[in-house]
Amino acid sequence: xxxxxxxxxxxxxxxxxxxxxxxxxxxxxxxxxxxxxxxxxxxxxxxxxxxxxxxxxxxxxxxxxxxxxxxxxxxxxxxxxxxxxxxxxxxxxxxxxxxxxxxxxxxxxxxxxxxxxxxxxxxxxxxxxxxxxxxxxxxxxxxxxxxxxxxxxxxxxxxxxxxxxxxxxxxxxxxxxxxxxxxxxxxxxxxxxxxxxxxxxxxxxxxxxxxxxxxxxxxxxxxxxxxxxxxxxxxxxxxxxxxxxxxxxxxxxxxxxxxxxxxxxxxxxxxxxxxxxxxxxxxxxxxxxxxxxxxxxxxxxxxxxxxxxxxxxxxxxxxxxxxxxxxxxxxxxxxxxxxxxxxxxxxxxxxxxxxxxxxxxxxxxxxxxxxxxxxxxxxxxxxxxxxxxxxxxxxxxxxxxxxxxxxxxxxxxxxxxxxxxxxxxxxxxxxxxxxx
Amino acid sequence: xxxxxxxxxxxxxxxxxxxxxxxxxxxxxxxxxxxxxxxxxxxxxxxxxxxxxxxxxxxxxxxxxxxxxxxxxxxxxxxxxxxxxxxxxxxxxxxxxxxxxxxxxxxxxxxxxxxxxxxxxxxxxxxxxxxxxxxxxxxxxxxxxxxxxxxxxxxxxxxxxxxxxxxxxxxxxxxxxxxxxxxxxxxxxxxxxxxxxxxxxxxxxxxxxxxxxxxxxxxxxxxxxxxxxxxxxxxxxxxxxxxxxxxxxxxxxxxxxxxxxxxxxxxxxxxxxxxxxxxxxxxxxxxxxxxxxxxxxxxxxxxxxxxxxxxxxxxxxxxxxxxxxxxxxxxxxxxxxxxxxxxxxxxxxxxxxxxxxxxxxxxxxxxxxxxxxxxxxxxxxxxxxxxxxxxxxxxxxxxxxxxxxxxxxxxxxxxxxxxxxxxxxxxxxxxxxxxxxxxxxxxxxxxxxxxxxxxxxxxxxx
Numbered sequence: 001x002x003x004x005x006x007x008x009x010x011x012x013x014x015x016x017x018x019x020x021x022x023x024x025x026x027x028x029x030x031x032x033x034x035x036x037x038x039x040x041x042x043x044x045x046x047x048x049x050x051x052x053x054x055x056x057x058x059x060x061x062x063x064x065x066x067x068x069x070x071x072x073x074x075x076x077x078x079x080x081x082x083x084x085x086x087x088x089x090x091x092x093x094x095x096x097x098x099x100x101x102x103x104x105x106x107x108x109x110x111x112x113x114x115x116x117x118x119x120x121x122x123x124x125x126x127x128x129x130x131x132x133x134x135x136x137x138x139x140x141x142x143x144x145x146x147x148x149x150x151x152x153x154x155x156x157x158x159x160x161x162x163x164x165x166x167x168x169x170x171x172x173x174x175x176x177x178x179x180x181x182x183x184x185x186x187x188x189x190x191x192x193x194x195x196x197x198x199x200x201x202x203x204x205x206x207x208x209x210x211x212x213x214x215x216x217x218x219x220x221x222x223x224x225x226x227x228x229x230x231x232x233x234x235x236x237x238x239x240x241x242x243x244x245x246x247x248x249x250x251x252x253x254x255x256x257x258x259x260x261x262x263x264x265x266x267x268x269x270x271x272x273x274x275x276x277x278x279x280x281x282x283x284x285x286x287x288x289x290x291x292x293x294x295x296x297x298x299x300x301x302x303x304x305x306x307x308x309x310x311x312x313x314x315x316x317x318x319x320x321x322x323x324x325x326x327x328x329x330x331x332x333x334x335x336x337x338x339x340x341x342x343x344x345x346x347x348x349x350x351x352x353x354x355x356x357x358x359x360x361x362x363x364x365x366x367x368x369x370x371x372x373x374x375x376x377x378x379x380x381x382x383x384x385x386x387x388x389x390x391x392x393x394x395x396x397x398x399x400x401x402x403x404x405x406x407x408x409x410x411x412x413x414x415x416x417x418x419x420x421x422x423x424x425x426x427x428x429x430x431x432x433x434x435x436x
Numbered sequence: 437x438x439x440x441x442x443x444x445x446x447x448x449x450x451x452x453x454x455x456x457x458x459x460x461x462x463x464x465x466x467x468x469x470x471x472x473x474x475x476x477x478x479x480x481x482x483x484x485x486x487x488x489x490x491x492x493x494x495x496x497x498x499x500x501x502x503x504x505x506x507x508x509x510x511x512x513x514x515x516x517x518x519x520x521x522x523x524x525x526x527x528x529x530x531x532x533x534x535x536x537x538x539x540x541x542x543x544x545x546x547x548x549x550x551x552x553x554x555x556x557x558x559x560x561x562x563x564x565x566x567x568x569x570x571x572x573x574x575x576x577x578x579x580x581x582x583x584x585x586x587x588x589x590x591x592x593x594x595x596x597x598x599x600x601x602x603x604x605x606x607x608x609x610x611x612x613x614x615x616x617x618x619x620x621x622x623x624x625x626x627x628x629x630x631x632x633x634x635x636x637x638x639x640x641x642x643x644x645x646x647x648x649x650x651x652x653x654x655x656x657x658x659x660x661x662x663x664x665x666x667x668x669x670x671x672x673x674x675x676x677x678x679x680x681x682x683x684x685x686x687x688x689x690x691x692x693x694x695x696x697x698x699x700x701x702x703x704x705x706x707x708x709x710x711x712x713x714x715x716x717x718x719x720x721x722x723x724x725x726x727x728x729x730x731x732x733x734x735x736x737x738x739x740x741x742x743x744x745x746x747x748x749x750x751x752x753x754x755x756x757x758x759x760x761x762x763x764x765x766x767x768x769x770x771x772x773x774x775x776x777x778x779x780x781x782x783x784x785x786x787x788x789x790x791x792x793x794x795x796x797x798x799x800x801x802x803x804x805x806x807x808x809x810x811x812x813x814x815x816x817x818x819x820x821x822x823x824x825x826x827x828x829x830x831x832x833x834x835x836x837x838x839x840x841x842x843x844x845x846x847x848x849x850x851x852x853x854x855x856x857x858x859x860x861x862x863x864x865x866x867x868x869x870x871x872x873x874x875x876x877x878x879x880x881x882x883x884x885x886x887x888x889x890x891x892x893x894x895x896x897x898x
Contacts, residue, residue, distance in 0.1 A: 129611065130594050132791055172781050172788045174801050188803020189781070195806075197813035197887075202880035207868055211888050212809075214861040221855065222893075225748070228800045229893040235802035236809065297790065299587035300575040353583040360575070362586040393611045 034436040035415040036337035036375060038276075041152070042269060042289045042325075043177060044262070046318070046344035048297030049131065051076075051311060052367040053350060054304070056098050056118060058384060059083050063094035068387035072351045075359035078102065078305045088118060093383030093399070103307050103316040106323030107370075114378035115326065115335075116370060117432035121382040121399025123366035127346060129393075130363075131297070134345040139176035141406050142423045146176055151406050152288055153180030154421045155414065165235065167288035168272075170265045175290035186235055186286070191268045192255060194243040196236070213237055242284055246275045263321035265291040270328040277332055293318060296344060299353070300360035318342070326372060335374035339413050339433075341405070342370040349394050350387055366398035369405050371432050375413065381430050403427045412436055439473035439736055448475070449851040450746060453898045454703050455479050455735055456516030458759025461849050463513065476735045479517040480728060484555065488547025491540035498539035503774035503784045506546065510758055521731060522549040523754065524702045526784075529564050529596060530792035531573045533785050541569035542785055544631035554728040557695065557720075561597065561676055562668065565661060566624065566632045576624045577633065581641035589617035592679075595791065599694045602684035603710060609648065616645040620659040620675045637664035647675070653682040680725065692717035696730060703731070704740050705748035706796055712739055747897040750799040753780035755898065756808060760815060760890055763850050764831060767821040776814065779807045800896070812890035816883045828882040839866035846885065852895045862888060 054073075058065040059080050070077050083099035086108040091098055098120075100108050110116045124137040137143050141151025149157070156166050157180045167185040169175035178185035188194060196212070198205040216233030219226075258264035269289050276283040295314050303309020307316055322340065329335040347367035352359045366385045385396030404427045407418035412433035419425040429435070443451070448467035452459035456479065459467070467475055489505040492498030510519040526549055533542060545567050552560040564570055565588075571577045574588035594600045598608045623640030624633040646656040659673050671677040684690040696716035700708045708716075716733050723729030734740060751759070754777060761768055774784060781804050787793050794804075818824030831849065832842050843862045847854070854862065865888060869881025889895065 128600060129590070129614075130600050133600055172804075173794060173798055186803070187801035188806070189779075190803070194803065197810045199813065199817040199880070199883060199887075201817065201819075202876070202883065204880050204884050207865065208884055208888065211861050211865045212891065215858050215888070215892060217857075219855055219857060223747070225750070225797070225800075225897060226893055228797060229750075229805070229896045232800050232802045232805040233891070233893065236806045239802065240806065297587075299585055300578045353585050354575075354578050354580075355583065358578045360578075360585070363590065 034434060036413065038287065038337055039413055039415070040273060040287050040289070040334075040338045041409065041413070042266075042291070042338065042340045043175070044266075044318075044322070044340060044342040045135075045175075045290065045292045046296050046314075046342060047292050047294045048344075049134075049346045049348055049363055050296045050314075050344035050367065051298060051302065051348040051361050052120075052344070053347065054078060054302075054311060055101055055104075055315060056088070056120060056368050056384065057083060057101065058091075058387075059087065059097040059099050062090075062096040063386070063388070065091075065094060065096040065384065065387050068350075072387065073304075074352070075355050075357075076302060076304045076352045076361070082305055089380055091120070091384050092380055094386065096384060098380065098384060100319075101312060101315045102305060103312045104319035107319040110323055110326060110372065111378060115374065115376055116372050116378050117376050117381055118379070119369040119371060119381045119400065119405060119430060119432065121366055121385045122343075122369045122402050122405060123346070123398035123400070124402050125398065127365060129346060129365070131345055136176065138343060138345060138402065139179070141403060141421070144423070146179075148179065149181060150175070150177035150179045151421055153178050153183070153185065155410065155416060156180050156183035156185075156288070158420060159414075159416065164285055165239075166285060167290070168269075168286045169290040170268060171290070171292045177290060178288060184231060184235065186239065190265075191243045191272070192247060194236075194240055196240050209237065239284075242275075242282075246271050246284075259324075260293075260317035260321055262291065262293040262317055263324055266321050266325040267328075270325060270332075273329070273334060273338065274332055277334055293321075298348070298360045299362060300358050302352075302360040303357075322370075322372060329374075337375075338373050339375060339409065340370075340372040341409070342372075343367075347395075350390060350396060351394055365393075365395040369402075371405075375433060377432050377434055379432070381432055400430070401427060404430055408433050439476075440471050442468075443470055443472060443475055444468050446851075447472070447741060450741070450898075451475055451479075451735070452516075453751075453755065453759060453851075454520075454740075456520060457510050457755060458762040459851075460762055460765065464851070472736065472741070476732060479735075480554070480732060481514070481518075485515055485518050485550050486547070487550060489543045491543040494537060494539060499533050499537075499785060500771075500774055502539060502542060502546070503777075504770045506784055507754075507758070507770045507773055510754070511762070517731070518550060518554060520703075521553045521727065522546070524699060525549040525553050525560070527702075527787065527792040528698070529570065530787035530790060531567075531569045532787050533783075536569045536572045538569065538572070540629075541567075541572065541631060545569045546785070554731065555726065557725040557727050558676065558680065560727070561679075562661070563632070564596070565592070565621070565676065566634065568626055568631045568633060571624050571626055571633045576621065577626050579618065579622045579624070580639050581619075581622055581643075584615070584618035584622050584641060586614055586618040589621055590614050591790070592621075593617060597679045597694070598682060598690050602686070602688075602690060603693060603697075603713065604685050606685035608682070608684060608690055612649075613647050616647045616659070617675055619643070619645050620647075621661060623660075623664075634666045635660065635662035635664055640664065647678060648682060651682055653678045688714065689717060689721055692720045692725070696720050699727075699730060700734055701795070703734050704737075705745050708739070712737065747894065749898060750796065750896055751898045752793065752799065753777050753782040753804075753808070753811075754784070756780070756896070757811060757815075759898075760812070760850075761824065764815070764826055764886065766815060766818060767825040768818070769822055772814070772823050776807075776811045780804060780811060781807070805896070808896070809887075809891050812887045815890065816887035826883070826886065828878040828886075831886070832878075832882055837870075839863045839870075842866055842882070843885070843889075846889055850889055850895065852889070852892055854892050854894050858892055858894070862892075 086100040088098045136146035139150045140146040165184045167178035169187040174187035302311045347364045348361035349364040382400040407427040408429040410418035445468045548563045575585040579585035619641040623635040626633040682690040719733035720730040818826045
């Protein structure tokens with residue numbers, strides 16, 4: 001992403017406005033030497049609502065968290081003895097030792113290397129427990145829900161022109177997080193096979209492509225809907241040659257060896273980043289990515305520790321894919337300008353439902369965000385929600401407003417000012433990215 | 437215009453696109469002679485359709501068989517509206533093969549959409565509540581009195597019957613209602629080969645529950661669905677019946693408004709006006725929640741025929757593909773169509789999200805449009821009915837050499853009106869093949885022209 005940073009002309013008066021409960025010292029902007037050039041943000045959505053309590057697990061009984069965990073989850077609990085290989089350290093607030101699920105050994109190694117921040121207790125205040133309703137809030141960066149633009153879409157509107165296509169959502173559906181007023185977000189199920197079709201028996205691609213180019217040229221008389229179609233068509237024509245080149249020059253041949261659909265998507269992201277790094281003159285201009293790992297809606301048959309069970313299998317694939325992606329970035333020496341955020345629309349209920357193998361968890365509140373990258377200051381942030389303080393719906397109260405995570409990314413990685421993009425701002429940034 | 441006026445070709449095409457899956461030129465000519473009322477009555481018919489797909493053995497081949505079988509039903513001239521409504525219910529109650537890879541169960545559910553799709557919505561809702569595929573998908577068979585599973589209860593309120601919020605943006609229910617519904621929906625059991633479950637009292641939460649406090653539908657007592665002998669509970673204790681008495685913050689019937697608006701969006705255009713929704717909801721209620729009456733009310737509204745309704749909505753992939761096959765007279769075994777539909781984002785029997793298939797502008801992403809171009813190309817280049825058999829000589833006037841006339845004929849068959857600039861592009865492309873020998877002109881230029889026409893921006897909307 002080539003960011004043309006705007007000149008922030010701010011009067012002294014605007015710096016002092018603080019919402020109650022948020023302590024934010026707005027200081028004059030300094031040189032931003034530490035900010036990455038051409039930053040890339042990769043959002044990974046754990047779709048369905050991840051059971052974060054079985055992802056970041058209390059190990060010892062400080063603040064009674066382990067005995068509460070055991071009591072809430074007679075079938076789904078992961079034994080403390082199984083967690084010795086994936087310990088993360090003591091929770092900064094309640095002191096409970098925390099560990100990753102035992103299958104997440106790759107993520108644990110990255111954590112030990114200092115490249116992973118585990119942001120616990122993050123959630124959307126008052127979020128609905130419907131998948132789309134909660135996801136809309138995460139995408140909008142607004143607890144009130146989605147009103148046409150996503151938090152990163154607003155950022156692209158401010159920083160980029162309408163000619164740019166700065167964002168790409170891999171998956172069947174567009175990601176509302178990139179929805180913007182001006183800039184154009186691409187969405188595609190895959191970059192593989194993203195080519196202009198032709199008739200092998202009577203080929204005529206050159207003439208056909210010229211005709212398509214004319215058909216999809218902007219037309220001032222279009223309805224908004226028709227303009228959308230033409231823009232999508234223009235994107236196909238513009239991006240098909242690029243994605244074909246990426247596929248053949250990058251890791252395209254390795255896609256068949258992908259170990260999961262998430263790994264396959266992240267391989268395609270890495271291929272584009274590699275292409276941009278290698279050929280800056282014809283770079284894609286894409287700096288924002290969204291990928292989805294489906295399957296987390298584990299109302300039943302969730303599984304506890306068995307690596308082949310449903311939820312552990314997902315966590316294992318997540319850990320594996322993230323580690324392979326980070327290794328790809330390291331091989332390109334671009335890890336400092338790439339930030340990965342893994343999030344889910346909500347967590348799940350503290351108490352399991354069902355029993356034995358069929359046990360699962362219903363929709364809950366508060367969860368964790370994982371941040372990975374060379375710029376990340378690894379460690380534990382926030383705090384695991386207090387299992388001793390469940391609300392009337394059986395959910396622990398959240399500890400960290402999700403907008404603090406976004407504020408940190410905007411201020412400390414994208415080099416903008418989050419108060420321009422997040423309703424309810426200012427928010428106190430978290431320490432997982434160093435202040436520039 | 438009134439229900440007694442003659443349709444004409446443009447209105448006939450609009451009706452057959454929306455209340456069906458497109459039309460042949462012959463069908464357009466014949467429907468054009470009918471009155472609006474007669475055309476709608478003809479499509480609706482009076483009969484109930486009871487067929488369901490043959491269920492093969494478990495395995496991916498059975499999924500393909502289900503998909504091809506259904507696509508063939510959609511091509512049936514007589515039942516097109518019935519199938520369009522069945523597809524609506526499939527998207528509404530989205531139960532994916534990926535979660536329930538059981539052909540017999542999914543075949544039964546599909547049959548429910550056909551048998552009850554135009555009948556009483558109350559019956560449809562009950563049949564889906566006890567449907568084997570749904571009980572597996574939403575964990576109804578794993579929900580007992582000790583630990584009720586909220587999966588189906590939440591979906592019932594949010595997605596199937598009420599919607600999370602009403603038209604004024606006010607919540608229709610609270611978390612406590614989800615919990616109470618989950619308790620009332622416990623106890624469903626399914627024998628190994630059963631295609632519908634029944635409530636066993638020893639696995640049912642027989643305690644007192646309270647729902648919808650402060651609403652017209654407020655109820656307290658041993659609420660549930662069945663009495664333990666396979667009979668429905670009386671209406672005042674039946675959770676499904678209570679949904680029909682729920683009133684939103686405007687005091688209007690929540691379920692009727694929710695279903696009326698969603699079905700309107702499926703058949704007509706997005707974000708219908710409030711007065712329109714209420715008129716449709718009133719018709720739905722007055723009929724005793726007969727979906728046939730609601731569909732009839734939708735198709736007879738002036739707004740359905742208005743200019744605003746034309747080209748107001750992206751065609752779904754199923755609409756796009758079947759209308760193209762029909763308009764172009766392409767023969768097809770349909771064997772490759774399910775995979776093409778999946779690539780375009782609409783795998784039948786396997787909706788990709790719990791909310792069903794994409795809707796509206798989500799269909800217009802670059803990635804999905806590229807896959808429409810792939811399908812357009814495959815159809816245009818189709819030379820065998822194993823895939824698609826398209827005959828340029830039948831489609832275009834073999835005696836004509838005038839590019840403008842050739843293009844006009846194709847566009848009339850497709851019933852699409854491109855912008856003047858787009859039309860010129862299509863004419864120029866045909867003119868560009870002028871020097872070719874007749875066979876190459878037909879095989880390269882005319883087939884290429886079909887691919888271009890199907891990729892017209894205007895053709896992606898209907």
